[in-house]
Amino acid sequence: xxxxxxxxxxxxxxxxxxxxxxxxxxxxxxxxxxxxxxxxxxxxxxxxxxxxxxxxxxxxxxxxxxxxxxxxxxxxxxxxxxxxxxxxxxxxxxxxxxxxxxxxxxxxxxxxxxxxxxxxxxxxxxxxxxxxxxxxxxxxxxxxxxxxxxxxxxxxxxxxxxxxxxxxxxxxxxxxxxxxxxxxxxxxxxxxxxxxxxxxxxxxxxxxxxxxxxxxxxxxxxxxxxxxxxxxxxxxxxxxxxxxxxxxxxxxxxxxxxxxxxxxxxxxxxxxxxxxxxxxxxxxxxxxxxxxxxxxxxxxxxxxxxxxxxxxxxxxxxxxxxxxxxxxxxxxxxxxxxxxxxxxxxxxxxxxxxxxxxxxxxxxxxxxxxxxxxxxxxxxxxxxxxxxxxxxxxxxxxxxxxxxxxxxxxxxxxxxxxxxxxxxxxxxxxxxxxxxxxxxxxxxxxxxxxxxxxxxxxxxxxxxxxxxxxxxxxxxxxxxxxxxxxxxxxxxxxxxxxxxxxxxxxxxxxxxxxxxxxxxxxxxxxxxxxxxxxxxxxxxxxxxxxxxxxxxxxxxxxxxxxx
Numbered sequence: 001x002x003x004x005x006x007x008x009x010x011x012x013x014x015x016x017x018x019x020x021x022x023x024x025x026x027x028x029x030x031x032x033x034x035x036x037x038x039x040x041x042x043x044x045x046x047x048x049x050x051x052x053x054x055x056x057x058x059x060x061x062x063x064x065x066x067x068x069x070x071x072x073x074x075x076x077x078x079x080x081x082x083x084x085x086x087x088x089x090x091x092x093x094x095x096x097x098x099x100x101x102x103x104x105x106x107x108x109x110x111x112x113x114x115x116x117x118x119x120x121x122x123x124x125x126x127x128x129x130x131x132x133x134x135x136x137x138x139x140x141x142x143x144x145x146x147x148x149x150x151x152x153x154x155x156x157x158x159x160x161x162x163x164x165x166x167x168x169x170x171x172x173x174x175x176x177x178x179x180x181x182x183x184x185x186x187x188x189x190x191x192x193x194x195x196x197x198x199x200x201x202x203x204x205x206x207x208x209x210x211x212x213x214x215x216x217x218x219x220x221x222x223x224x225x226x227x228x229x230x231x232x233x234x235x236x237x238x239x240x241x242x243x244x245x246x247x248x249x250x251x252x253x254x255x256x257x258x259x260x261x262x263x264x265x266x267x268x269x270x271x272x273x274x275x276x277x278x279x280x281x282x283x284x285x286x287x288x289x290x291x292x293x294x295x296x297x298x299x300x301x302x303x304x305x306x307x308x309x310x311x312x313x314x315x316x317x318x319x320x321x322x323x324x325x326x327x328x329x330x331x332x333x334x335x336x337x338x339x340x341x342x343x344x345x346x347x348x349x350x351x352x353x354x355x356x357x358x359x360x361x362x363x364x365x366x367x368x369x370x371x372x373x374x375x376x377x378x379x380x381x382x383x384x385x386x387x388x389x390x391x392x393x394x395x396x397x398x399x400x401x402x403x404x405x406x407x408x409x410x411x412x413x414x415x416x417x418x419x420x421x422x423x424x425x426x427x428x429x430x431x432x433x434x435x436x437x438x439x440x441x442x443x444x445x446x447x448x449x450x451x452x453x454x455x456x457x458x459x460x461x462x463x464x465x466x467x468x469x470x471x472x473x474x475x476x477x478x479x480x481x482x483x484x485x486x487x488x489x490x491x492x493x494x495x496x497x498x499x500x501x502x503x504x505x506x507x508x509x510x511x512x513x514x515x516x517x518x519x520x521x522x523x524x525x526x527x528x529x530x531x532x533x534x535x536x537x538x539x540x541x542x543x544x545x546x547x548x549x550x551x552x553x554x555x556x557x558x559x560x561x562x563x
Contacts, residue, residue, distance in 0.1 A: 003040025326426020
């Protein structure tokens with residue numbers, strides 16, 4: 001919960017905008033400001049104070065305890081110009097909250113945390129349990145010193161400027177570490193899954209003791225435990241449910257049929273008779289794949305009675321992550337916040353060299369860039385998928401929307417279900433051009449590429465004819481190049497068989513870029529020689545009109561008939 005405190009009418013107005021935007025996330029604290037801050041500090045995970053920073057510093061100073069437990073505090077000035085991350089930038093999430101508040105209020109987020117200021121991800125913000133010399137290793141990264149990454153397993157990480165050797169070390173491991181070395185940070189990826197079976201009424205201490213001993217005997221850290229897994233029939237078994245709660249991990253259940261299909265080294269007749277599968281612990285741990293580190297083992301009871309719990313431990317490999325990112329038509333303000341976040345998250349960026357140049361300044365230090373020139377789309381797609389399969393966090397970029405005449409199709413054709421694929425939509429060239437022209441896409445419309453490098457002209461012509469006969473607005477991509485100068489005249493001639501010469505046509509070159517140009521002409525007067533590969537050509541339907549110099553397609557033909 002986010003506590004909101006204000007003292008003036010201006011502060012209350014800004015506060016109420018957050019209330020309207022985040023009704024489920026915030027709570028307003030009224031009354032004397034000092035009392036309100038103290039109550040919010042004790043009851044909330046984060047605070048937004050519409051007060052001067054000096055006043056907030058004096059109010060919260062006696063309340064501060066530890067940066068790992070203190071709430072994040074953001075201050076917004078009286079004029080609503082700045083959202084200042086004051087306390088708990090990382091641990092309390094104040095840095096990200098300042099950015100969110102700034103976006104909602106139109107304020108500039110002010111973040112002074114050293115790693116954030118230079119674009120480095122904080123070692124304590126990667127989403128993993130972390131131990132060791134976080135401050136010292138972070139300082140070494142900031143100072144440009146050589147910091148070694150010792151990854152004992154593949155796991156997708158955000159970009160870090162690390163090397164093979166260094167005076168400081170970032171160690172990625174799921175194994176027990178008795179003593180963290182000097183100048184070392186240990187990151188704990190959630191790589192371990194424990195499958196659990198239990199008799200009805202199995203005590204939680206027996207279940208928990210079995211899990212802890214299995215991990216300890218194998219030299220594995222419980223901090224890398226991702227989940228407990230069991231059969232559906234045991235979803236409400238109190239001992240298993242409470243064990244998951246105490247360990248702070250989710251309990252994931254699978255059907256008996258699903259578990260019965262998993263090959264295990266130690267099947268048994270007992271669970272088959274009880275719940276319909278020859279294995280619960282091993283099968284539940286292995287159902288998602290991985291390496292069986294601890295085969296099925298039973299609990300030991302001090303009273304000599306039969307064991308009531310079984311468990312098995314599996315290490316699942318880190319799944320690589322491929323984000324296919326649309327950069328929009330070129331203008332920075334048309335690059336979506338989601339796209340920016342994915343660019344900053346990726347440790348590997350793959351893209352066309354000219355697109356990489358557009359967003360190079362947004363990349364974090366340590367991002368590995370794999371760029372290539374025109375005509376290497378399939379190669380870039382294969383490279384991106386191969387890097388993701390190595391367990392990397394990869395961003396594959398394309399202009400406009402990555403799924404429209406761009407990189408999503410070849411990438412997904414190469415990818416399989418062994419990696420996570422995330423699509424990040426972007427503003428397409430057709431949409432950017434349409435916004436400049438007016439509202440040409442107000443009714444049904446279609447986009448057709450006139451490039452016959454990958455599609456036979458016979459297929460393209462058939463599609464153009466279908467759009468012409470259906471009276472659909474058409475946007476032409478890749479309309480004309482030096483080596484392809486006859487396709488656009490041919491396509492326009494086909495449309496002219498079904499539309500009047502006065503049909504409006506919009507021509508936009510380099511939409512949203514500094515050298516943008518746009519003009520409104522007609523089907524009868526458009527000169528194809530004025531069009532190139534940087535141009536989008538939009539041809540209206542029989543209802544499209546030039547209204548005050550803007551290209552407008554009504555949402556329905558009845559509107560036109562009523563005029």
